[in-house]
Every structure is written in structure tokens, then in C-alpha cells.
Amino acid sequence: MNVVDKVPNLLGFTPEQLTDHLTARGVDVPLDEARRVLAHAISLRPDSTERRRPVRASVLKAVADHTRLERLEVVERVTDPVDNFCKYLLRSPDGALTEAVRIPLHKEGCFTVCLSSQVGCAMGCAFCATGRLGLTRNLQAWEMVSAFKAVRDEAPGRVTGAVFMGQGEPFHNYDEVIQAARVLSNPCGGRIRMENITISTVGLVPQIRRYTREGHRFRLIVSLTSAVAERRRTLLPVAGRFPLTEVADAIREYALSRGERATVAWVVMGGLNTGDDEVAELKRLLSDVPLRINLIDVNESRPDGFVRASDEELSAFRDRLQVLGVPVVRRYSGGRERHAACGMLAATRFGEANSTART
Numbered sequence: 001m002n003v004v005d006k007v008p009n010l011l012g013f014t015p016e017q018l019t020d021h022l023t024a025r026g027v028d029v030p031l032d033e034a035r036r037v038l039a040h041a042i043s044l045r046p047d048s049t050e051r052r053r054p055v056r057a058s059v060l061k062a063v064a065d066h067t068r069l070e071r072l073e074v075v076e077r078v079t080d081p082v083d084n085f086c087k088y089l090l091r092s093p094d095g096a097l098t099e100a101v102r103i104p105l106h107k108e109g110c111f112t113v114c115l116s117s118q119v120g121c122a123m124g125c126a127f128c129a130t131g132r133l134g135l136t137r138n139l140q141a142w143e144m145v146s147a148f149k150a151v152r153d154e155a156p157g158r159v160t161g162a163v164f165m166g167q168g169e170p171f172h173n174y175d176e177v178i179q180a181a182r183v184l185s186n187p188c189g190g191r192i193r194m195e196n197i198t199i200s201t202v203g204l205v206p207q208i209r210r211y212t213r214e215g216h217r218f219r220l221i222v223s224l225t226s227a228v229a230e231r232r233r234t235l236l237p238v239a240g241r242f243p244l245t246e247v248a249d250a251i252r253e254y255a256l257s258r259g260e261r262a263t264v265a266w267v268v269m270g271g272l273n274t275g276d277d278e279v280a281e282l283k284r285l286l287s288d289v290p291l292r293i294n295l296i297d298v299n300e301s302r303p304d305g306f307v308r309a310s311d312e313e314l315s316a317f318r319d320r321l322q323v324l325g326v327p328v329v330r331r332y333s334g335g336r337e338r339h340a341a342c343g344m345l346a347a348t349r350f351g352e353a354n355s356t357a358r359t
């Protein structure tokens with residue numbers, strides 16, 4: 001554990017883990033009662049009209065004795081007037097600041113929550129404000145669950161998904177992110193279907209392989225962004241540790257093991273990674289793998305000089321990608337007006353966002 005907390009936080013448990021935890025401390029709690037404890041703590045919104053099934057006082061005491069229940073504090077929430085993305089700035093008990101974003105889905109009244117997995121990030125991607133912060137620490141599973149709950153409890157509708165695409169590289173904090181995803185997908189936790197929980201990685205090969213071996217049913221997205229080795233190393237410094245051929249092999253293994261398409265993300269930068277060379281290399285590396293490609297516009301409010309591709313450039317790139325015969329989807333990266341978009345999370349209050357994101 002990273003923070004001074006010998007007693008684990010209740011929000012980080014599944015019901016089975018809670019019964020095991022209490023049994024190991026000499027308290028026998030039936031699984032059904034552990035489920036009720038966690039339903040009260042996590043799955044039921046404060047405004048829920050669902051019946052709250054009672055828990056015996058002795059069980060509540062055992063839970064209070066052997067777990068703790070701290071939550072992240074909401075420091076600020078700002079809504080983008082253009083697209084209704086809502087960015088939350090959250091504070092952990094040790095003072096660490098992190099962010100989450102409520103994202104409206106196409107289906108009216110439904111939302112997904114973009115969660116951070118770390119405070120800052122060690123990956124240093126050239127186009128990302130979080131990367132410039134460096135890594136402060138990993139978030140624990142309960143902190144991610146608490147962030148989810150803070151956003152979900154205020155959502156003006158149903159939260160039906162969660163994406164680990166906020167601050168941090170999720171696979172650099174593998175165990176805690178997988179544990180958070182387990183809790184989020186539990187009926188007594190976040191109640192999110194596994195396939196609606198997305199974990200995004202910049203391409204940490206050993207962790208992609210581990211994830212494949214372990215057979216998790218959450219969705220995985222590998223951010224490729226360039227298939228030209230030298231360019232990718234410049235944009236994603238982690239590529240210096242994991243050559244593209246290894247990343248491609250790991251994606252291939254993942255797709256084969258699941259028997260379905262692997263999704264790769266491509267942060268599109270005007271005049272940089274939309275050329276014929278990219279398509280040719282992508283074809284060479286991955287033409288035998290069933291893929292889905294998500295194109296995401298780079299966000300421009302940063303000092304690094306990256307610019308969004310024009311509509312013409314983007315559509316020409318999409319046309320070129322047709323040779324791969326795979327679905328290519330342009331993903332909307334919203335919340336730009338409030339620095340809530342991909343690559344813009346820098347743990348700042350709204351009024352500070354411009355200055356800090358530009359340091």
C-alpha cells in the first residue's frame with residue numbers, strides 16, 4: 001500500500017474478499033451480509049429508492065473494527081458548456097489531487113466515468129499534460145472506486161460505463177486497477193458490466209501479456225499512435241523499452257485469445273502521423289490481426305506544438321486505412337473548454353488550468 005493505511009478501505013473489497021478478510025480476523029460474516037454492507041457503501045446511490053436490506057449490528061461493528069471508510073473529497077467540478085463533459089477534481093486523505101470526468105453517452109441520460117489510475121504519470125507522452133507532471137504515486141483501488149462513486153452519485157442519469165483513461169498509465173498500476181475494475185463490475189459495487197469497463201494502455205508489453213493470460217473480460221485498448229518505430233519513440237518514450245514488434249505480438253496474442261478484434265487507439269496529430277508511411281508500417285505489423293482503430297484528435301492547448309489534423313487530412317487518413325479492411329472510428333474527445341479532454345488532465349483547478357498545463 002502506498003498511503004499510511006494498515007486497515008484497508010471498505011471501498012476496495014468485493015463481497016467474497018470482505019468475508020475472507022473478516023474471517024481471517026476471527027469474524028464469520030455470511031456472504032449475503034457482506035453483499036449488503038458493500039451495497040450500502042458502494043452500489044446504492046444516496047437517492048436510490050431501492051430497499052436497503054438491514055445488516056446486523058455485530059456485523060457493522062466487525063466491519064468498522066477491521067476496515068475503514070474514507071472517501072475522496074470533491075474539490076471542484078466544472079462542466080464544459082459545449083458538450084456537458086464534467087471534470088471533477090478530487091482530493092485523497094493524504095492531500096493528493098486527482099481527476100475524473102463524467103462523459104455523456106449518445107444514449108440519452110447515460111454516462112460513463114473516465115477514471116485516473118495514478119497521481120500524475122511516469123510515461124511522459126509528448127502530447128499529454130499529465131505526462132509533464134511526472135508520477136507522484138499510484139492510486140489504490142478504493143480511491144478509484146471512490147472517484148467513480150463521487151461522479152456517479154451526482155450524475156443526472158445512469159452511469160453505465162467506466163474507462164481508465166484519466167491520469168496515469170493503468171498497467172503501470174496493474175494490480176490496483178484490476179482490483180478496482182473487479183469492484184466496479186460487482187453487483188454490490190459499481191454495477192457496471194465488465195465489457196463496459198475499458199482499460200487503456202500505452203503499450204506495456206509484459207502487462208498486456210499478463211492481462212491476456214489472466215483472461216479478464218474488461219475491454220482493453222492499446223494506444224499505438226504511430227506504427228513508425230522512430231516516430232513512436234519520440235511521441236511515446238515508453239516505446240524505447242518495448243519495440244513495436246513486441247507490442248504487435250502482444251496485441252496479436254490478445255486478439256487470438258479472445259477471438260475478437262483488438263482495439264488500438266491513435267492520437268491523430270496534424271501533419272505528423274497520418275501519412276502513407278504509417279499505413280504501410282501498420283499493415284506490415286498487424287495486417288494478420290483483427291483490429292478496430294479508434295482515432296482521437298490530439299488536444300491543442302499545450303506548448304508542444306502538436307495540432308489537430310484538418311477534416312480533409314483526417315478523412316484522407318481514414319481512406320488510406322481502408323486497405324487494412326478494419327473498422328476505423330473517430331472518437332470524440334470532449335471537455336476541451338474545461339481541460340477535461342484526453343491528455344489535458346493536470347490536476348489543476350479550472351482557473352489554473354491554462355497556466356499549469358503550459359509549464
Ligand code: SF4
Nearest residue numbers: 121123125128131168
Ligand atoms: Fe500517461 Fe496516458 Fe498521458 Fe501517456 S497519455 S503521459 S500514459 S496519462
